[in-house]
Amino acid sequence: MSLVKPLISLIVLVVLAISLNTKFGSVPPLGKFFDPDAGFWANAERSLPDTDELNLDAIQGEVSVYFDERRVPHIFAESEYDLYFVQGYVTARDRLFQMEMQTYDAAGRLSERLGDRTLNRDLSTRRMGMPYGAEKAIELIKEDEKTWSALNAYSEGVNAYISSLSPKKYPIEYKILDFAPEEWTPIKTAHLLKNMTRTLAGGSNDDRTSNTMAYFGDDFIEKFFDVKPGLNDPIIPPSKTWDFDRVPVHTPDTLFKPASALELENFDRPEGVGSNNWAVSGEKTASGFPILSNDPHLGLTLPSIWYEVQLHAPGLNTYGVSLQGAPGVIIGFNENAAWGTTNTGADVMDWYEIKFKDGSKQEYWYDGEWKPTTMRVEEIKVRGQETVFDTVIYTHHGPVSEIESDINEEREPTYHALRWIAHEPSNDLKTFFGFNRMESYDDFKEAASHFVAPAQNFIFSNNEGDIATWISGKFPNKWKFQGRTVGDGTDPLYDWQGWIPTEHNPNIKNPERGFVSSANQESAAPDYPYYLDDDFAPFERGRRINELLAGMENITKEDIRRMQMDNYSYHAATILPEMLEWINRERLSDTELEILAEAEAWDYLNKAELKAPGIFRWWWSNFYNGILSDEYSTTDASLRWPSRDRLIEVIKSEPEFEFFDNIETEEVESRQRVVTDAFKETVEELTDAYGEFGDNWNWGVVINNDVDHIAFIPGFGAENVYSSGNSESINATRGSWGPSWRMVVELGLEVKGWGVYPGGASGNPGSPNYDSMLEAWRVGELYELKFMKEPPEEYLYELKFSSND
């Protein structure tokens, strides 16, 4: 008798079972993954969670969490410890994968879970000093008992949830990527906040400005980067007077020229990061109380970057959106006051050329002597591979990057140290804890004063009728234009010589015009005594908001909601009439003329159902490139491109602007020629991309608005969300960027809030709640926010926590 057959069969079975239990490349272990009991099917939500009661050792008293019909948790606790513990627990329950991935990314640890495809991202994160900054932040946070205990309570809550999970209950992404959640620690919150600094204050023009100065000369720099567009309308109205003398700084006699043209890592910021906020005083509202509005524009993802929550404990009752991974509410309101935020584009990231003594890089030249460097070894674990060790050199400025210069003749590497606000110790949560509890303007001012980075334009309003703005954050006290070019790492005059005293930060309270607002534009008028940056957002959104608000009276919440959806393009209004005037119609075909007629009839509203917005956007972009790209592509060095609003001023006032000529051709091109070529090119490109001219050219299609899953898992996002908006409109929706949370708060004896974000409370792609608010967000509807003073009578379901003792 032979055992051959049964053994072969057994081997086939074992190989099959092992194969289906193994991850191949990005394919999850299939048997494990398809198992209806514990694989992805287990994540398909079949009914609402039941009301439940949990007994946990760590809980001190009783906590009730009421989930409303949108499944927003309203947490009622008897102590702050319990409150933050449960905030951690419920946030993890809805958003664990996102919480973890954000912090892996911020700590340069993605490769530990995802393998070598993310190694470059991790290396860059480490070389920028992200973990270094987080370590310094957590040291400072430990000194503040309140923040430290909140972080610990939150961590314990997250961990209580994680330890309750069997692999079957892991969020679906863990099953796809085949790993397990790890313990949460307070430093992860510091990592998360540093990641916000990277997103919002991780941009720099230094190398590009230096290169442009060397290449096109000082006059070009002056023309495009010193002169501000005449339509600029700063955040702090020019009526504000500054009743202090600035803290002096020492300025170098001549500006340092870097040794070579070079290309630092791309720290350009995509347009789309930016936000709006405003508050109107009671004199302008129907209710007689202020109304506050905020819509932060960030990357639109599923799950959303925001998690809505109400926090209620003795001495605290606040509602708004939180970041998963941080205790407290980041944007919201309480029973007395509301606050909102937009990003400040100040320059807080500077590069310095470093001169090392020799190849060992142990010493660098500074202030007339050789100074020792320090080294930090970054250990990057890589899934399925050997650990990567990366040694990063630090000068007193910060971490040093080596640039392989292929531009200077010697082709020698150059070294650049990074001085960046993210390396500062900071306890930014203290500001939000203050906002969560504030009543008066003084409370607001005090809380805002603790903020370090990323600098924010905080607005405030309260039931006493005050409205105010503080531009908050730690700003280096710079000489004019310091840090817009690469600095001299050997000269102390290029160092950040100190800080702008917090009380000198731009601010305004109850201005005569009856409103405060911000849209990432210039912080203050040119008479503000300090230099912050030469590069803020174009004037368009800020000016539009101010003009609308100035003309409004008897304002209601509904007026503000409509205003958040305003699609007016100031950009088009300032240049499209001229482009239509300049274009040579004789060169256009009948179809092209028909398409041009769409642009001519346009009222400058970026509406989904119109074709003109797409035609204009592509036409402008081709015109812009037609003017500049020939000159800009004559060098490999990366150069700084003019902002569109300033370029428009120049081309309108200088018909013979030399850049109109295409230097690659014999003939001399005119403005008319360039704008006409750009139009013909646009028609061609749009036809290629969207087919013959027709409804498929509608802006709602061309806007290309995808709300992708945070790990870009196909099928887990929402593709081609047909919507209005554009980056220059108040409704700044465009191509996966846009209003990540729209909120309106009406102050009053009963504070009322409305809000929406493009997603849902649940982070589970198998839940109807995953993207349940997307449609309301798309069309600009707001939900009334259930702000409760007492535990509610009615709710969807309840989660109760009590102590084991």
Place this chain on the structure above:
Amino acid sequence: MLQTVLIAITAFLLNIIFPWWSIAIPGLIFGYLFKKKAHVSFGWGFLAVFLLWGGQALYIHFANNGILSTRIAEMLGVGSPYLVILITGVLGGLVSGFATLTGTLFNKKVPS
């Protein structure tokens, strides 16, 4: 037929507690005990867990209004959630089929 029912019920129970590969165990046992022809054993074994996993998947699909299966279909690029259900059934069926076949073959070759 009885063999299929027994495999399916046992696999269902084991699968609740143990990892997914425990669905191979009933095939091995009942394949050995029922001692059918090789291809018949494979067939009944396959059918048992094909129906079990496929049925469970189908039930979840409807109870979830197809939200997740539609997303998974898009993730896998297979177009229809019903193919996701089919794949689920086939994967489970294959493991159980080979297990049942192995059980039967051992019974035939090992003198009892």
